[in-house]
Amino acid sequence: MAAPIGRSASKLAVKVVAQTKKESIGAIIFLHGSGDSGEHFHSWIVDTLGEELSFPHLRALYPTAPSRPYSAAGGMCSNVWFNRYTIEFESPEDTSSIQHMNVEISKLIQDQINSGIPKERIIIGGFSMGGSMALHVAYSQHTSIAGVFTLSSFLNQESLVYKALQAHSGPIPPLFACHGNADELVLYDWGKSTVETLQEHNVQTEFHTIPGLSHELHKGVLQQLKAWILKVLPEA
Numbered sequence: 001m002a003a004p005i006g007r008s009a010s011k012l013a014v015k016v017v018a019q020t021k022k023e024s025i026g027a028i029i030f031l032h033g034s035g036d037s038g039e040h041f042h043s044w045i046v047d048t049l050g051e052e053l054s055f056p057h058l059r060a061l062y063p064t065a066p067s068r069p070y071s072a073a074g075g076m077c078s079n080v081w082f083n084r085y086t087i088e089f090e091s092p093e094d095t096s097s098i099q100h101m102n103v104e105i106s107k108l109i110q111d112q113i114n115s116g117i118p119k120e121r122i123i124i125g126g127f128s129m130g131g132s133m134a135l136h137v138a139y140s141q142h143t144s145i146a147g148v149f150t151l152s153s154f155l156n157q158e159s160l161v162y163k164a165l166q167a168h169s170g171p172i173p174p175l176f177a178c179h180g181n182a183d184e185l186v187l188y189d190w191g192k193s194t195v196e197t198l199q200e201h202n203v204q205t206e207f208h209t210i211p212g213l214s215h216e217l218h219k220g221v222l223q224q225l226k227a228w229i230l231k232v233l234p235e236a
Contacts, residue, residue, distance in 0.1 A: 012104055015039050017052065017060040024059040026121035026146070026233040027112045029105070031063065031130030034070070034080045038062030041127065048217040053226060057235045059117070063108060068097070081133035089190045093156050098136055105137050109145070121233060125149030125176070125225075127217065128186060135194075138173050139203070140164040147232040149176040149225055152183055152215055154190035155197075165201035174204040176228040178221045180213025 015038045032041035042062045045053050054060065070078040071085050071094075082097040105124075113119055122145045124134045131153025138148040139161045155161055165172070175198060179191035188209070195207045206228060210218055 012063040012066070012108055013038065014064070014108070015042055015062040017042065017054060017062070024057065024115075024117060025235075026055075026058045027061060027117050027123070028055075028058055028229060028233075029061050029063065029108065029122070029124040029134075031081060031105075031124070031126030031133050032065070032079075033126070033128035033130055034072075034084075035078045037079055038064040041130075044217060045222060048219055049222045050219065053222060055226075055229065055233075055235075058229070058233060059112070061108070061112075063105075065101075066104075081129055082136075084129075087185065089154065089187070089193070090157050092158065093160060095160060098133075098160065101133060102137055102141050105133070106141055109137075109142060119144050120146055123147045123149065123229060123232060125151070126153070127151045128153055128215065131177075135159075135161050135175075135198075139168075139198075143168060143170060143172055145173050147173045147176065147228075149228070150191075150194075151178050151217065151221060151225070152180065152186050152191065153177070153194070154186050155194045157193075162197060162201060165198070165203070172201075172203050174206070174232065176206045176225060178208040178210060178218075178224065180210045180215070180218070182212050183215045185215040 065079045065081045067077045067079055069075050070080050072087050081101050083094040085091050126134050131150030134148050177195050179188050181188040195205055199205050
């Protein structure tokens with residue numbers, strides 16, 4: 001059911017954090033939240049964790065979403081992975097913008113495969129909108145990757161992702177998800193409902209509720225994420 005992967009290299013601007021070994025045997029694609037950039041998202045992770053979120057055997061990539069008119073911000077241009085009409089659970093999805101970015105991120109995945117990294121050694125995830133985009137990429141287009149992670153993210157109630165999973169019959173990448181129960185932008189109930197619906201569609205999920213956390217990164221969450229990545233993509 002995967003869509004054809006574009007042959008040309010991705011045009012997304014990408015910050016790459018090099019591994020400490022000569023060759024990578026896997027890759028992690030980190031997608032930032034709305035209005036952010038790959039460069040800033042990387043810096044935010046380092047500042048929150050107090051050190052680089054690095055792995056000796058994995059390449060970390062932080063692409064930046066293109067600038068586009070964003071309906072949820074009154075039509076102003078912003079670095080967003082796709083357009084949202086409103087930031088509401090019941091809102092319909094802007095399918096054309098999602099499908100366009102699925103193609104662009106597919107090219108980035110193909111770049112990694114062309115560099116010698118097997119597709120099943122690639123993880124994609126992100127914060128807020130970045131996590132939502134990762135769910136679309138993985139479960140609608142690339143079900144043979146190693147895993148997906150979301151931090152403070154949600155899917156719309158009638159998401160295309162659920163329709164894709166319903167039609168899928170093969171293996172499904174596992175999901176690591178964290179959400180603060182004090183999130184004022186992406187409500188905790190939205191994230192929890194998303195996880196529960198994905199589980200109903202046979203997605204193996206590790207879900208963490210963070211008491212008192214609002215819409216932000218958290219050191220403990222990043223430490224949990226690192227442990228999960230090492231479990232999914234071990235060095236040996």
